[in-house]
Amino acid sequence: MILSRYIAMRFLRMFLTVLAGFTAILFFVEMIEQMRRFSGSGVSLRHAAVLSALMLPSRLYAILALIVLLAAIGMCLTLSRNSELVAIRASGRSAVRFVAAPVFMAIAVGIVSVALLNPIVAATTKRYDTEVNRLDRGRGQTLSLGEGSVWLRQSLPSGGQVVIRAARTSTDATTLHDADFLIFDSAAGPTRRLQAAEATLGDGAWTLTDVKDWPLLEPNPEAAAKLIPSLQLPSDLTAARIRESVGDPEVVPIWQLPAFIDGLERAGFTARRHRVWLQTEIARPALLAAMVVIAASFSLRHLRGRKTGAIVLSAFGAGLGLFFLRHLAQVLGDNGEIPAALAAWAPPAAGLLMAFGRLLRLEDG
Numbered sequence: 627m628i629l630s631r632y633i634a635m636r637f638l639r640m641f642l643t644v645l646a647g648f649t650a651i652l653f654f655v656e657m658i659e660q661m662r663r664f665s666g667s668g669v670s671l672r673h674a675a676v677l678s679a680l681m682l683p684s685r686l687y688a689i690l691a692l693i694v695l696l697a698a699i700g701m702c703l704t705l706s707r708n709s710e711l712v713a714i715r716a717s718g719r720s721a722v723r724f725v726a727a728p729v730f731m732a733i734a735v736g737i738v739s740v741a742l743l744n745p746i747v748a749a750t751t752k753r754y755d756t757e758v759n760r761l762d763r764g765r766g767q768t769l770s771l772g773e774g775s776v777w778l779r780q781s782l783p784s785g786g787q788v789v790i791r792a793a794r795t796s797t798d799a800t801t802l803h804d805a806d807f808l809i810f811d812s813a814a815g816p817t818r819r820l821q822a823a824e825a826t827l828g829d830g831a832w833t834l835t836d837v838k839d840w841p842l843l844e845p846n847p848e849a850a851a852k853l854i855p856s857l858q859l860p861s862d863l864t865a866a867r868i869r870e871s872v873g874d875p876e877v878v879p880i881w882q883l884p885a886f887i888d889g890l891e892r893a894g895f896t897a898r899r900h901r902v903w904l905q906t907e908i909a910r911p912a913l914l915a916a917m918v919v920i921a922a923s924f925s926l927r928h929l930r931g932r933k934t935g936a937i938v939l940s941a942f943g944a945g946l947g948l949f950f951l952r953h954l955a956q957v958l959g960d961n962g963e964i965p966a967a968l969a970a971w972a973p974p975a976a977g978l979l980m981a982f983g984r985l986l987r988l989e990d991g
Contacts, residue, residue, distance in 0.1 A: 629719065630727040633701075637728035637918075640704070641697035641735065645686070648693055652685045653678055664761055680754040683747045684876070690739055691952075694732055694914045695945035698921030699938055701728065711926070721985050725922040732918045736911025744907060745879035752877050776802070780863050786811045788859070792825070794892070800827045800865045807834070807859060816842050820859070827868075832859045875903035883907075898966070902959035905970030906952075913952060916977035920945050923984040948977040 656678035661669065669677075686693070705711040714724060778790035787810045792802035807820040823836035837854040844850040878886050883904050890897040924941035952973040959969025 629714070629717075630723075633714075633724065634727040634731045636705070637697060637701045637731050640701045641694060641731075644693050644697045644700065648689070649682065649686060653682055656681050656685065669761065677754060677757060680750045680757070683743065683750050684754075687739065687743055687747045690735075690910075691913050691917050691949055692945065694735065695917040695921055695942065695949075698728060698732075698918045699925050699941050702922060702925035703934070703938070706925070721922070721926055721988050722982075724926065725919055725985065728918045728922070729915045732914040733911040736914040740880060740907050740910050745881065748877050748879045751874075755877075778802075778863070778868065780861055782809070782862075783860055784811075786817075788861075790825075801825070802827075805834075807832075814843065818842055819847075820857075827861065827863060827865060830861060832861050833857075834859060875900040880904065880907050898962055899960045901966040902956055902969050905959075905966045906956055909970040909974055912971070912974040912978070913948075916948060916974045916981060917945050919978055919981035919985060920948065923981045923988070926985070926988060944981075948973060951976070 657674055660674040660677045660681075661671075664674070664677075702711070705714070715721075776792045776795050778792070780788050780790070782788060789808045789810070790802070791806045791808075793804035795802050802825040803823070805822050805825040807818075807822070807825075808816055809818040809820070811817045819840040819842055820834060821838045821840075822834035824834075826833045826835075833856065834854075835856050837857055838851055839854055839857075840847040840851045875883070878900070883900060887897040887900050887904070890900065921941050924937050924944065955964065955969040955973050958964045959966050964972075
C-alpha cells in the first residue's frame, strides 16, 4: 500500500510538472497568435494576455491525454535512472501491480477534468468568443435555443437587425416553421413585425409564405396589418453558418449537455455530434488510463544506452497513434458512420487491451 501510494504520488508530481511546462509554452504561443491576429485592432499586451488566458484551458484540455502519456513516460524513466524500478521489480512487485497505482491516479485526473475542467473550458471559450466578436466587430451569436423555440439574429444591408423566433426548424436549418421576424432600425428601434407560417432560406434572402405584416411605427399596427401570400426578406445568413452556430459541443458544460441535446432535437436539429462528444467525455478517464498503460508497456524496464531514445519514441508514437485514432473515431461518429458509444469507447478499449497484452509479455513476477 505504501509503495503504491509512493508510485501514484511520483506520477502525480510528474504530471503536474509536465502540465506546468505545457501551460507556460502554450500561453506564450497564444500570446503571439493573439497579437498577430488582432494587430490591426490595436490590442494591448494586457488584452492579448487576457485572451490567451481565456483560450489556454481549451488548449490544455485538448491535449490532456498526451500530457498524461508524457508524464507516465517521464515517471518510468526517472524510476529507471535512479534504479528504483529495479528495486521495485526485485521486491516481487509485478508489472500489472506496478502500473495499477498510476492508472488509478490517471482515472482520478480524468474524472476531475471532466467534472471541473470541462465546465471551465466551456465558460472561458464562450468568453473568448465574445471578446473576439467585439474586437472583430462581428455579428455575435447567430442562433440560440429557448424553451420550445429557436432564436436567430441577422443583419440587413440597410444596417438594421432582424431577430427571428421559430417554433422549430428543418434538420438542414433552411426551413423555419411558425416564424416571427422582428425588424429593428439602428435609429428608430423596432419598425416591423412579420409572422410567417413557413420561412425558407435561399441565396441571400428568406422566402416567407402566409405572412402577416405589422408596421410597428403606425399608431395602430394591428389595424394597419396586411396579409401577404409570399414575400422575400434579405438575409446574410447561410445554412452552414446556422448549423455552425448551433454550437460546438465543447462550449456546453457536460452537466448541461443532456438537456441541450434534448433542446436541439425538439427544435429539429440533429444532435449526433453532441451525443458523440458526451460519450467521448464520459470515456476520457479510460483514455487517460490507456495512455498510462501504453507508456508503461514500453518504458517499464531498466533502460540504458542508446535504446532509451528509441523506446521513448516508440511509447510516444503508440500513444500518439491512439490519440489520433480517438479523433478519427469521433469524426466517424459525428458523420453517423458508427454509433456514438462505439466512437467514444472503442479507442480507449483497444489501447488498454493492446497495452496490457504487451505488458503481460514483460511480466516475470
